[in-house]
Amino acid sequence: MSLNIKGIGSILLLSLTVLLSGCKDEKAEVGAAAPALAAYDLQGNQASLEQWKGKYVYLNFWASNCGGCLAEMPALEKLSKEFGDSIVVVGINTDKDEMNIQALLDERQVSFPNIRDQLSITQERYQVIGTPTSFLIDPQGKLTDQYIGMLHEPELKAIFEKSKQKG
Template sequence: MRFNIGKSGLLLLISAALLLSGCKEEKAKIGTAAPTLAAYDLSGNKASLEQWKGKYIYLNFWASNCGGCLAEMPTLEKLSQEYRDNIVVVGINTDKEDANIQALLTDMKVSFPNVRDQLAITQERYQVIGTPTSFLIDPQGTLQGQYVGMMHEPQLKAIFQKAKG
């Protein structure tokens, strides 16, 4: 069987192959390098894990309509202050762009960094199915743990204490 795709078809096929070969599929796996963020801070600047390299990072995926997420926030704020020399809490908001999360964060007195993942690319890389879901990344950028569901203060404190060393 012989196909005649022509010059334009061949060019299209080669272009697609080159484009796909440049895409690196990133998936979260404990013990491997943490996937890169595809998210922006609340000022519209691209966020990167490199910003916090040298510290443990507690990535917390959350949504404004998630009761468990909102219930965790005061404890995460408290621990982010208590352990700020060793660990940075980073909120990854999964709401659509029209949600006013800045007002919510202000009302809840949340000072730890928060970024937006409106396109859900970061969620896909970290294989987040629901919120809250969190990940612990060590100072070298390696995933150390995944935590699905709402965490209570004793559980969170144990994670932060273990990371502190």
């Protein structure tokens, strides 16, 4: 039995419909529960906010062609080490698969966790329209703040300090 192109197209459309119907229409809202991540770590494993439950999470959406994103990285790296007991920095890369972000992270000596959002589902849930855009999530999983644009080290440190005091 062979399927024609129309039959294969119908099967693919049906599969996509079933797949998408299982996705929640989550949208980020300060004061509400943080939307789930639909992204993978650099080893190809599904990432989840549950990995960091009990700590503040600073989600940082970034792209390799974003000057502000790259300029923030050294401060985020430094602060992630300084405040690692109370807050975890998680980079969410928005580049396509072809971009070798591991090489870029190695070159910049970035050790905080980074995940990929190639399908842009997480960006959509968090309503990210440009990078860098960051979010602060409390230890209970509630979205507490949103930051649009590049932040300098003193601004970032103030955010991290406040989180430490609350935690």
